[in-house]
Amino acid sequence: MRTQRQSICSERTAGRQSRRREVLExxxxxxxxxxxxxxxxxxxLGITVLLVTHDVDESVYLSDRVVVLGGTPALMQDIVDxxxxxxxxxLTTKADPLFIECRTRVLSAIQQSETVAPV
Known part of the structure; x- marks a missing residue:
């Protein structure tokens, strides 16, 4: 039997439209x-997932590549493989030096985008 969390994640991942839900805490x-x-x-499932998040750790943990957007209007600041x-x-992935290096690069790109004056 599937849990509600598995159902929600499956529906969204498979690209199906689910009925509108309140914020899931x-x-x-x-x-x-x-x-x-x-x-x-x-x-x-062998699928590609496009994830939009503000959580840097989540972006690095779940991705093969992170595209950092910043500024107004949003522009691509960096692509981090x-x-x-x-x-x-x-536990082990988030302690891996490669994870920490990627996380640092994403954070750096975010910080740089915030210091650039708008055009």
Missing amino acids: VDLVELAELEDLLLTLQRD VPLTGARDQ
């Missing part, structure tokens, strides 16, 4: 479970 454990479920669905290989794990 999740704690950190549930968020980690949802992130890992998304990776599992992506791998098992995430060369993490193999299965990802919440």
